Amino acid sequence: xxxxxxxRWLTPLNVLLLAVPVTVVLKxxxxxxxxxxxxxxxxxxxxxxxxxxxTEALAARSGAGVGGLLTPRSATPPNSSxxx
Numbered sequence: 807x808x809x810x811x812x813x814r815w816l817t818p819l820n821v822l823l824l825a826v827p828v829t830v831v832l833k834x835x836x837x838x839x840x841x842x843x844x845x846x847x848x849x850x851x852x853x854x855x856x857x858x859x860x861t862e863a864l865a866a867r868s869g870a871g872v873g874g875l876l877t878p879r880s881a882t883p884p885n886s887s888x889x890x
Contacts, residue, residue: 825849 826849832842865872 819852819855822848822852826853 825845829842829845829849832838832845
């Protein structure tokens, strides 16, 4: 396993991941409303990026047949629905 290099994982999007535990603390602290909504919204952005990267890595490793089903582009409604 390669050692962790701060420049590799310390990106602006990954820093936004700190909004996820902030959201949990706000929820447990009884704070609701707009503050929790904004923290959750900020936390979702890097999570979506990580899910996309993981899906692409899995697709690249599993081959073209399975990879075509896993990539986010093929999961969009126009591509996944059957056309008549």
